[in-house]
Amino acid sequence: MTPTPPKIRILLADDHTLVRRGVRLILDAEPDLEVVAEAADGAEAVAALRDIEVDLVILDVAMPRMTGLQAARGIARMRTPPKMLMLSMHDNEQYFFEALKVGASGYVLKSVADEDLVKACRTAIRGQAFVYPGAMSALVRDYLDRLNRGESLPRTVLTEREDEVLKLIAEGHSTREIARELTISYKTVERHRENILAKLGLRDRTQVTRYAIRAGLIEP
Amino acid sequence: MTPTPPKIRILLADDHTLVRRGVRLILDAEPDLEVVAEAADGAEAVAALRDIEVDLVILDVAMPRMTGLQAARGIARMRTPPKMLMLSMHDNEQYFFEALKVGASGYVLKSVADEDLVKACRTAIRGQAFVYPGAMSALVRDYLDRLNRGESLPRTVLTEREDEVLKLIAEGHSTREIARELTISYKTVERHRENILAKLGLRDRTQVTRYAIRAGLIEP
DNA sequence: ATCCGAATGGGTGCTGCCACCCATAAGTCC
């Protein structure tokens, strides 16, 4: 009897039972992959990592209590963090960038085919970045090219001040209110807002709100 | 050899491959249930119903092109509509009421346990309403009580048209875009928006966005 | 027959948002 090679140990975090079923079904069918634990939210996933050792964490981007992105930030700060693969419902560039920013090795959609999910796992384990196929925009391609050439880019898009203003905008405050809150001029807030919209490629406050919620910066 | 009883024929509509995997895995394991077709969005589901005959349609509430709720409205208008079971990611009253309003027999969360999903299917086929367990708020309980006493529904605050406008506003579309989308006047959209703000007690589009996300009407 | 709600559309005016233009002080990087 030949000894089987060690399998890639996977922690699966998603709040939807049905999704966990589907993913587990696909991964456990592979000879080199094994789902060794499941978590129903981000906090649970982080807690589980303190008890068991895994090679790869598959995180749903949007989960209650602690979103996948928030969890990923925490996991990335561990001493020997496992690889991370973000699972998302949204074919969305902003999300994708957020995921890479927090240290994920890949980003796959819940609408992916089986083989792509398996491929993403193996790619992530090898330490390479995986892009969900079929939806790779020029923006994403550029980003990955730079990444592969070793260029540093993880510069946070927004400055600290812009982050503050972003949050206040997303919380529904008017420009005037924000100015009062930060004790700066109305015009300065407008300037920050302009920069935020330009940098994130958004059009107005409504989109800022959705962005901030997606990114886990504020609660809905 | 005893003849097997006819299985309940199910159409499964969800845009996420992984969810379809999970649901099919669970249902096909039951002796009396059989997933005979799948669809990746609402339009596909409606189209499929023209070709094949099913007893039950399981619809994801949020799908591209045509949402599950929209599809359900269309299906309900068929000559002999199949039973409908809405599948949602959100433990959310607004969604639940919407589902019942369009004629669904049940509403289950994607986080349900296997048995509950199976139970929901069988309950729907018997023509009874199914409420996802564990998340039945007082509001829902009241509603079902009234329903069982034969009283008419307390009607959701917003009209169908207002719901449409609400979603489009929350998705970041401008008044002009919405007018074009719905092929109505700019002023009419403004009127709907005014009514929405008044009815929900909101002040502007930003708050509408957060409300819609909180209510689970749109994805962040 | 009447009344009401829902959907449609118009007018007017205020205010806020957003896109351009401009500048300066302080800090960092090379």
Next chain:
DNA sequence: GGACTTATGGGTGGCAGCACCCATTCGGAT
């Protein structure tokens, strides 16, 4: 020392959002 970024602030103009006002049509309920 210059180049660059960040944070600060001003001006101007256009258009959108929002709050009021108004009306018509249609269908269902009383």
